[in-house]
Amino acid sequence: MRDAFFRALARLGAADERVWALTGDLGVGLFEPFEAAAPGRYLNVGIAEQTLVGVAAGLAYAGKVPFAYSIAPFVTSRAHDQVRVDVACAGANVKLVGVGSGVSYGTLGPTHHAIDDLALTRVLPGMTVLAPGDPAEAERAAHAAAVHEGPVYLRLGKNGEPALLPPDVDFRIGRALELRGGPDVTIACTGTALREATAAVDLLAQEGVDATLLHFGTVKPFDAEALIAAAARTGAVVTVEEHSTVAGFGSAAAEVLAESGAGAVLRRVGLPDTFAHAVGSRDYLVDRYGLSGPAVADAARGLLERSPACPTT
Amino acid sequence: MSTSAELRLEADAARRIVLEAALASGSCHIGSSLSIVDILTVLYQRTLRAGEGDRFLLSKGHAASALYAVLARAGVLGEGDVIAGYCRDGGTYAGHPERHVPGVELTAGSLGHGVAVALGRALADRADGRDARTFCLVGDGELDEGSVWEAVALAGHLAPPGLRLIVDANGFQGLGRVGEVLSLEPLGEKFRAFGWVVSEVDGHSHAALACALGAPARRPVAIVARTVKGHGVPALEGEFMSHYRSFRPHERAILFAGLDRIEEAA
Numbered sequence A: 001m002r003d004a005f006f007r008a009l010a011r012l013g014a015a016d017e018r019v020w021a022l023t024g025d026l027g028v029g030l031f032e033p034f035e036a037a038a039p040g041r042y043l044n045v046g047i048a049e050q051t052l053v054g055v056a057a058g059l060a061y062a063g064k065v066p067f068a069y070s071i072a073p074f075v076t077s078r079a080h081d082q083v084r085v086d087v088a089c090a091g092a093n094v095k096l097v098g099v100g101s102g103v104s105y106g107t108l109g110p111t112h113h114a115i116d117d118l119a120l121t122r123v124l125p126g127m128t129v130l131a132p133g134d135p136a137e138a139e140r141a142a143h144a145a146a147v148h149e150g151p152v153y154l155r156l157g158k159n160g161e162p163a164l165l166p167p168d169v170d171f172r173i174g175r176a177l178e179l180r181g182g183p184d185v186t187i188a189c190t191g192t193a194l195r196e197a198t199a200a201v202d203l204l205a206q207e208g209v210d211a212t213l214l215h216f217g218t219v220k221p222f223d224a225e226a227l228i229a230a231a232a233r234t235g236a237v238v239t240v241e242e243h244s245t246v247a248g249f250g251s252a253a254a255e256v257l258a259e260s261g262a263g264a265v266l267r268r269v270g271l272p273d274t275f276a277h278a279v280g281s282r283d284y285l286v287d288r289y290g291l292s293g294p295a296v297a298d299a300a301r302g303l304l305e306r307s308p309a310c311p312t313t
Numbered sequence B: 001m002s003t004s005a006e007l008r009l010e011a012d013a014a015r016r017i018v019l020e021a022a023l024a025s026g027s028c029h030i031g032s033s034l035s036i037v038d039i040l041t042v043l044y045q046r047t048l049r050a051g052e053g054d055r056f057l058l059s060k061g062h063a064a065s066a067l068y069a070v071l072a073r074a075g076v077l078g079e080g081d082v083i084a085g086y087c088r089d090g091g092t093y094a095g096h097p098e099r100h101v102p103g104v105e106l107t108a109g110s111l112g113h114g115v116a117v118a119l120g121r122a123l124a125d126r127a128d129g130r131d132a133r134t135f136c137l138v139g140d141g142e143l144d145e146g147s148v149w150e151a152v153a154l155a156g157h158l159a160p161p162g163l164r165l166i167v168d169a170n171g172f173q174g175l176g177r178v179g180e181v182l183s184l185e186p187l188g189e190k191f192r193a194f195g196w197v198v199s200e201v202d203g204h205s206h207a208a209l210a211c212a213l214g215a216p217a218r219r220p221v222a223i224v225a226r227t228v229k230g231h232g233v234p235a236l237e238g239e240f241m242s243h244y245r246s247f248r249p250h251e252r253a254i255l256f257a258g259l260d261r262i263e264e265a266a
Ligand SMILES: Cc1ncc(C[n+]2csc(CCOP(=O)(O)OP(=O)(O)O)c2C)c(N)n1
Pocket: A024, A025, A026, A047, A048, A049, A074, A078, B031, B032, B033, B035, B060, B062, B063, B109, B110, B111, B112, B138, B139, B140, B141, B142, B143, B168, B170, B171, B172, B173, B174, B229, B243
């Protein structure tokens, strides 16, 4: 996903003189194509995330389109007041890019895990929050972010995520993709959790449970219409995110469903209000904290038993 | 055995743990750990007075393996546990230290946090009438963070007597040489301007380190330790990529070449 983003960034830099790339001393060997394509518009500000975001805001006020890159917690949490004031409140045309969604930094531990970045960005008025599910979508999301006028947070995985969507996936800000349309249960996911959600849908299919799979490449603005339609049809929704279950994607879904009157039951799968203190790789932690494909399928089964649309026998 | 020979053996033993753990886990940040093994060895083997409550906070948390290694040498952690449990699925020791690990005083990994926390501990010691010293170690790239300088300024102003800051000046940070990314030299003068006592030492000379770390002072002291990133592994010494390179078991000889050379000479 990271490499896909950097491909897009170099193309954007070549095509539009307003595009700048800023980093907080991260991304070894990744900015060279951009530097070649956009000479003079690359800047390493050093290990100084508040300055990274502040400088990006200043460039944006002068009409530039800066992409400010760091590890996800450092560009969202560490620099949050700059994001809040200089970018969101001021409505600056800054594109914040966070690499390492969820627990993708694995063994590096909780300081490097992005379990609260969706919460911190989606709460800010005027912020657009993008969380692509595979490399092809990341590339398109980067283009969409550049074209969109206003603050954007783009949440990337790390590298090596499988291709799960068509290479020419039609990414549009604010629109969820319906990847399966089954009547039994809705699995709604965002970002890198597309992998676990897809695995869960496949597992359920083997048992004759035909699920709807909704992928939200945008967390904000939230595609309420898509979720409500699927919830009304299936009566049961499982949300899946590589993020805390508090205040992130599942919470956004819960807010929408609670006010919709769709009457669907809901289970949120994500990090259960804990830092991932256990030590291990991304896949190990996903399994350990109950976000794996089988765990998502379990959550769906649990709902099917309770779902008003599916009477218990 | 002379005290200098003893420290040399201790440092080599700690380096071995760092390298074994890196090899077993295939993890990176090896250069960052190797540049502080000598500093931490002197600190834990000579400087810290457990009875007085002296303590150490590693702010550049990505050098966690060096901290685990000296804690193992000091008997706080098990050597085998550190090697087997560092950066592994189901392991105990993450790539950045957390306070729930015995001997770890600071949850670190997000750079720029340590100096303020160390200042807080030093202020608590002064308030409670303890004669303890609080040592904190930062990277030279980490000095880019504004939070470091906020705490440096406040520490100079409040001047708690027990605060000691060690700068691991290895000349490299994430994307290049410190001098090229964001030069903060002359470092010593910057700390002096904020009211600190300053010393500059060869960060691999055990005698110089012991002297600088243990020097009595009644206000905050900054010790600028000039180090070599990757020290002790010829293939990594002074190499920018020592931050990122990881090694597979079949490359063992590359990692241990420096240590084995020392042993053959002894
Ligand atoms: C707040 C924050 N920003 C960025 C990083 C990513 N990062 C980890 S190590 C490093 C370079 C550190 O350089 P330095 O402090 O000189 O330590 P060295 O590796 O040279 O020992 C960077 C940028 C981080 N861990 N925390």
